[in-house]
Amino acid sequence: QVQLVESGGGLVQAGGSLRLSCAVSGRSFSWYGMAWFRQAPGKEREFVAAISWNGGMTHYADSVKGRFTISRDNAKNTVYLQMNSLKPEDTAVYYCAVQSKPFRAIYSDPVEYDYWGQGTQVTVSS
Numbered sequence: 001q002v003q004l005v006e007s008g009g010g011l012v013q014a015g016g017s018l019r020l021s022c023a024v025s026g027r028s029f030s031w032y033g034m035a036w037f038r039q040a041p042g043k044e045r046e047f048v049a050a051i052s053w054n055g056g057m058t059h060y061a062d063s064v065k066g067r068f069t070i071s072r073d074n075a076k077n078t079v080y081l082q083m084n085s086l087k088p089e090d091t092a093v094y095y096c097a098v099q100s101k102p103f104r105a106i107y108s109d110p111v112e113y114d115y116w117g118q119g120t121q122v123t124v125s126s
Contacts, residue, residue, distance in 0.1 A: 009120030022096030031102035038092035047108035
């Protein structure tokens, strides 16, 4: 059974940084694309960033481009999201997700991802 566990969320002041981690268990995820999404209260889940199976391709939402960096360590079955220059509008629950088919392109549509974590809260105060 595939499980994803996010960590690293918390409360930070505007302009600060956080690094989220997502550990995958139950399978090797080396061949699968992964992504981060977020959902703020009263809003739909939105795409944040995605990374290809080998880390060679990344894709970001315009709202986080230049501030957030997605990376992965396949040896540790972990994907990261480094978040810098945080803004109050970044406040949300952040979810990681993984595809179930190997060697696919990366996507910003959540329907392309088959396994999800429970989320970690990020709160940015002004």
